[in-house]
Amino acid sequence: MTDFQMSLIAAGGVFVVGVISYNKWQEYKARKSVERAFSSDHDDVLMRADGTLTSRQEPVLDLGVAPAGEGVVLEPSLGTAGIADEAAPAAPAAPVHLPGAAPDTPPAELAESLVDPLIDCLIPLALELPARGDKLLPVLQKLRRIGNKPVHFIGLHVNGDWEPIVHGGVYTKLQAGVQMATRTTSLNELEYSELVTRLRPLADEIGAEPELPDMIEAVGEARNLHKFVAGHDAQLGVNLRSNGAPWAMATLIGALENQGFDVRPDGRFAMPDGEGGVLFTLSTNVTLGSDTTSKLTLLLDVPCVAPARDGFGKMVACAKALVQRLDATIVDDYDQPLLDAALDEISGQVQEFYQEMEAADIPAGSTRALRLFS
Template sequence: MSNLTLGLAIIGGLVLAAVVAHSTWTSRKNAPRQAQRDTQTEPGFDAGAAPHGEPELQEPTFDSAPVPLPLPERKPGLDALIDVIAPIVLDAPASGAVSGEAALAAMPPTRRAGSKPFAVEGLNELTQQWETPAPGQRYGAFQAGVQLANRTGALNEIEYSEFVMKAQAFADAVNGEPEFPEMLDEVARARELDQFASGHDAQLGFTLRAKSAAWSPGYVQQHAARLGFVAGVIPGRMVLPAGAPGLPPVLGLAFDTQAALADDPAQSAIREVALSLDVPQVHRGEQPFLRMREAATALAAAMDGLVTDDNGQSLRAEAMDVIGTDLEQLYDTLDARELSAGSVLARRLFS
C-alpha cells in the first residue's frame, strides 16, 4: 500500500470517526432530559442543592402579610345569594315528620335542571339545621333550590320550568306544598348575577418553554415534586394541594397527556409545561398568584426554561407585578359581594 493510499485511508477513518462522534453528540443533546436519582424524602421549596449541578429550588419569600386560611367547610348548602329557593311545607307536620329514607326515595334521578345544580334540603327535627336528607333522620320541612348561574351561563326560563317540575314532584311524594318565587324575577336575578360573575372571573395561565433540550415526563415530575406538586388524576397533570383538606388545589401543572401515556415515557419529548390558577376557586390566604409566580421562576431556572404567556411572549417581572395588583382588586370586589375567592359560594358560582 502506497503512502498516498495509506494517508487517504487514515483521513477517511478520521472523518468517519468525527461524523459518528458528531452524530452521537447531537443525539445526546437533543434527547429529552431525564430525571435523576433524588435523595430527598419530602418535596418542598427548601429542596437544597439539586443533583448533577442543577440549580437549587429556593423557598419563596412572600412580601404580603399572610391571610388566615379557611377551615374545612361542610357540604355546600342552598343560599339565597346564588340559588332560587322554594320552601316546601308539609301538609300535616303535627302528625309526624318525613323520614330520611322517604325523602331520599322521592328525590329525582338527576340533580340538575338543565345545566344548573338542583338540590333538596330538609330541616332536621333534632338539630333544627338544614341539610341534605340522610337515612335515620326525620325532617319537619323541606326546601328545593336551583343555582342561578354558573360558568355555563344564567338560569333561563326552560331551566326554571324544569326546576319547578322536579320540586313539585318531590313535594307531592312527601305530601308537601311548595311555594315558588316569580319566574321572571328569578331569571332577571340570574342574569344580573351571571353578568357580575362573567366580569369578575379569572383563570390565569403561565407557559414554561424549554430553551434548548426538551424534557422527559419524569424530569418535569421530579422538579415539580420538589415544589410540592403531586400527581393528579389525569396523566400529565399535577396539582399543588391546598392548605386544608377537601379544598380545590392551589395550582395546576400540565403537560402533554400522550407523552405521559407513551410506551416509553423517558423518550417522550416535552417542550412546554402549563401552570394554571383558577382564581375564584382558591382562597386568597393561600397566596396563589405569588406561589404560581415563584413556582414558574424556580422551574424555569432549574429546567433551563422560559416563562411566557399563552402567546409565547416572555413574561417580565413588571408584567407579573401588574397582574398581582389587578388580582388584589378582584379579591376585594369578590369580598364586597360576599363571594370571596375560595368560599363555598364562589366555588359553586365559578364552576
C-alpha cells in the same frame, strides 16, 4: 322574516311554555289536595306538626337529642313501658360533601351553604305531616339537577334547626335550592319549566306543597348572577419555555413531583394547598403519549383560591424554582419574557379582583365561589 322577529317569536314561545306549565301545576295541586283530603293512606298519621304523638296511649315518642354542640339528632324511637324497643337502629347519615366546606362543618352552617339565597332559587316546601329523612331521601334523590344546575334540599328538624336531610332526622318543613348560574349558563325559562314539571310528582310523593317563585323574577336574577360570574371567570397562566432541547417526559415528571406537584389521571399536575384543595395546576401542553415537551403552563383559577392562600405569589415562586431546576425562561402567551415588574403588576390586579369579589359577598375560594365557578 327578520332575525329580530324570529327572536321575538322564540321568546314568546318560551314564555307561553312557562305560563302553561305554571297553570298546569296549579291545577295539579288543587286536584291532589282534594285526593289527599279524602284519602285514608297517610304516613305517620299519629304524629302532630311538632313531632309528638297524639293521645293514643300505647307508644311514646322519644326524641334522642345529641349533646349540645354536636349538631346531630338521633333517630326517634317508639317504645312503651315494660316493652323492649324492637325497632332496627337508624342507618348512618350519609355525609354531605360541598366544595370548600370543612368535614366538621356544623349542620346548620352546611345547610346555609347548600341552599344559599344569594346564588340559589329558593323553593319552600310545606309538609302536611312531619317526615323522616329515611323516607325523604330516596324521593329527593330523583331531583339532583336541572340542566347543569345542581339542586339541593334542606329540612327544618324538629329541634328547630335547618340542616341537610339525613337518615334519622325528622323534619317539619323542607326547602329546595336550584343554583341559578354556573360558569357556562344561567337558569332559563325552559329549565324553570322543567323544574316545575319534575317537582310535581316528587312533592306529591312526600306530601309537600311547594311555594314556587315567579318565573320571570327567578330567571332575571339568574341572568344578573351569571353576568357577575362571566365577568369574574379569571384564569392566570405563567409559561415556562425550555432554553435548550425539549424536556424528556420521564425526567420532567420526576422533577415536577419533586417540586410538590400531584399527578392527575388527565395528565395535568396539581399543586396541593395542604388542606385538600388545589392552589394551581400545571399542563405539559402535549398529549399523554408524548415523549417530550418544550413548554409548561402553570394555571391559577383565581376565583377558586382564597386570597390568604396567595395562589398567584406561590405560583410565581414555583415557576422561578422550576426555571433553575429545568433551565427555562418564564414567558407570556406570546412567548415574550415575563419580567418581575410585569409579574408585580399582575399581582396588584389580582388583589383588586379579590376586593371586587369580596364586595359582591362572593369571596374568592369560599364555598359560594367554588359552587359558582366549579
